[in-house]
Amino acid sequence: MKLLHIDSSVVGSHSVSRQVSAAIVGRLRQATPGLEVVYRDLASTPLSHLSGAHLAAAQGAAPEAALQQDLAAGRAVMDEFLAADIVVLGAPMYNFTIPSQLKAWIDRIVVAGKTFKYGAQGAEGLAGNKRVIIAVSRGGFYGAGSPAAAGEYVESYLRWVFGFIGVKNPKFISADGVQVGPEHREKAVAGALQAAISVAAA
Numbered sequence: 001m002k003l004l005h006i007d008s009s010v011v012g013s014h015s016v017s018r019q020v021s022a023a024i025v026g027r028l029r030q031a032t033p034g035l036e037v038v039y040r041d042l043a044s045t046p047l048s049h050l051s052g053a054h055l056a057a058a059q060g061a062a063p064e065a066a067l068q069q070d071l072a073a074g075r076a077v078m079d080e081f082l083a084a085d086i087v088v089l090g091a092p093m094y095n096f097t098i099p100s101q102l103k104a105w106i107d108r109i110v111v112a113g114k115t116f117k118y119g120a121q122g123a124e125g126l127a128g129n130k131r132v133i134i135a136v137s138r139g140g141f142y143g144a145g146s147p148a149a150a151g152e153y154v155e156s157y158l159r160w161v162f163g164f165i166g167v168k169n170p171k172f173i174s175a176d177g178v179q180v181g182p183e184h185r186e187k188a189v190a191g192a193l194q195a196a197i198s199v200a201a202a
């Protein structure tokens, strides 16, 4: 069984989402003998944003030499994703949504003909055979009915985008209110870590 572990926080060892995603992976490692883990750090090794040249290359245009390495990195990202049975993602909230580093990764894995296709019924996801677990960390509170609920574009976006490629039920483990104060932070992190070590075995 293969697990792909991705982090995207830019604050290294201070990161809450990194701490929680590592705890999820630790739990699954301990519960799954022989689990093969591939790790990708999108902050230390960022992918470039898509350009017109990327799209042209995808349509069959010969890429400039300078783009070839980047296209190979994109293929590696897609191959890792397609090969994974389980994906564990660290997703901090930056300005109400995911970090741009994580968006750049999503732009490499949401590809027609690979992870979705258009058919008679519209879009059809092709990556539904994966289990996806997402560690979210947010400075404030965005729960249903809260004043900021309409500003939540981490969980709502990721739920939609994974659903689009066929992953209908991603699991979210969230640490909320971590910037409200030290007490809130401690409680939120402890709760998320508890949820992390309780995820169902593979």
Ligand SMILES: Cc1cc2nc3c(=O)[nH]c(=O)nc-3n(C[C@H](O)[C@H](O)[C@H](O)COP(=O)(O)O)c2cc1C
Binding pocket: 009, 010, 011, 014, 015, 016, 017, 018, 091, 092, 093, 094, 095, 096, 097, 137, 138, 139, 140, 141, 178, 179
């Ligand atoms: C650049 C930046 C933007 C942020 N924007 C928001 C925000 O819009 N809403 C929020 O609730 N918290 C925001 N925060 C707080 C983070 O969501 C919080 O610190 C969280 O722990 C980030 O995850 P990380 O610790 O894994 O990096 C922001 C933090 C940073 C560094």
